[in-house]
Structure formats: structure tokens, C-alpha cells
Amino acid sequence: MARRTARPLQRTSAAAGAGCPCGLPAAYEACCGRFHAGGDAAPTAEALMRSRYCAFVKGDAGYLLRTWHPRTRPERLELDPGMRWTGLEILATVDGSTFHPRGVVEFRASYRGGALHERSSFERVDGAWVYVDGEFPG
Template identity: 55%
Template sequence: MSRKPSRTPGRPAHSPAAPCPCGLAAPYGECCGLFHRGAAAAPTAERLMRSRYSAFAVGDQDYLLRTWSAATRPPALELDPRVRWTGLQILATTGGTAFHTEGTVDFRARYRLSGMDGEQREKSAFTRADGHWVYVGEAG
């Protein structure tokens, strides 16, 4: 089922032919864009992490909420349109494949805000819900 994402106000739609923000070699439309528009589901916890990073980069709030575990998902999400996500580095993964029900992804996400560079480092926990990977929260 195709979904039209709600974008962060002031953030233009990301071109399907543009490089994918997640850092993989495929263009956005053939990479994370497939997941964002509902044409496919992320097959691993790492791919879900990459697609969620890309959703932050393109301002796709609906996708972020849709891929967040119902047990930990906030009722709403407001993204700061001034933040420009500039790169993702996957540092380590555990589990999270087709053979697992849980997984973690340790990552570093770089951003730019008000002319200053910053980074977010997190070890995220993922689980399967109804056969699909979902983000649970920061791993303990």
C-alpha cells in the first residue's frame, strides 16, 4: 500500500533520483524511499535504522511514527526543520536479521544546526511486531 508521507513544514520532498541519505549506494527512490512510501518493509533492523535516519533527513514524521513500537511510541512527533542531517555511520549491529526477533544497531548520526556541526550517538533496540521491524528505543 502506498502512503503519502507528511513532511516537516519548510522541508522540500527528496528526489527519488538523489543519493539516499542513509549512505547506501542506491538512489533514495530505490533505497529508503521504498520503505517511506510503503512499497516495501525494511528486511533487517539495520535497514530500518537507515530508513529511519533517512526519514529524519527528509522530514517524514509519519514514517517515524509508523515504524516506532506501539509500546514506546509518542503520540506525536515534531521535527525541527532547521536540523540538516549530514551523515550516518553504522558502528555495530547485533541480531536484527530475518532469523531474529530482536536486534540492536549502534550508530552515529551527524547533523548541522545553526551553523554548528553535531552528532547523535545511540545504540537503538528493535523488535519484530506483526512480522515487521520496529524501533523500540535506546538499548539499555
């Protein structure tokens, strides 16, 4: 049975400085930084999505590629060094917990001059969450 969790829209700012760029209050090193460093794997699809957003903020293309499903992963990923991500809103999640093989996270990622609204699909590969692909709701 799919579980959809709607959350109150809460805009988080990468520039806030107090917490992780993903919007959670923990410091980067204790939050997404531990996933980026390779010591831990994200325990849920939402945690992986947050850490991937944070990797875009930090310009960590290697992490993005490592956490991309092998069947949909591009060979290379070039990030725009001029892109300034400014905040993340989690709009909804479907499944994606430690008990599910798949999950979906819908989010809005703001950047200077606009926003990206995506519904991302995630799956487990060898027990670890990976990004599969995304849809852009109209």
C-alpha cells in the first residue's frame, strides 16, 4: 500500500547558515555531509533526495553520479558553477522508508531566478537508495 505524506510547505534556505543546505537544522557535517563523505548511506528516499539537493548546492557531481541508478545514470555530469540554489521544499513523499523497495519524493528546489518542481523516483540497489528519474508536474 502506498503511503503519501503531505507536509506543510516550509521554505528552507541554503543561505540560512544555521543548518544543512538541505533545510534540516543539523550542521552539514552531521546531516548530508556524512552521506557525501561516504561513511553512511541515506536511510530513506527523502534523505537521499535532500542529500542530492545538497550535492547540487555544494557542486558535488561525484556524489550525484554515485547515487544515480546504474540503468539511468549519465556517463558524466557537468554542473553549472554559476547556479545558486536558495532553498528546498518537500511537497510530498510516497513510500521510500526503510521498509520499501521504491519511493517517490516531490519537491521544489529554488534557485536564484526560478524554481525546479520535480517528482523524483527512487529505488534500492543492493540495499542503498538511488535516484532513478524525475517528472516535472505541470
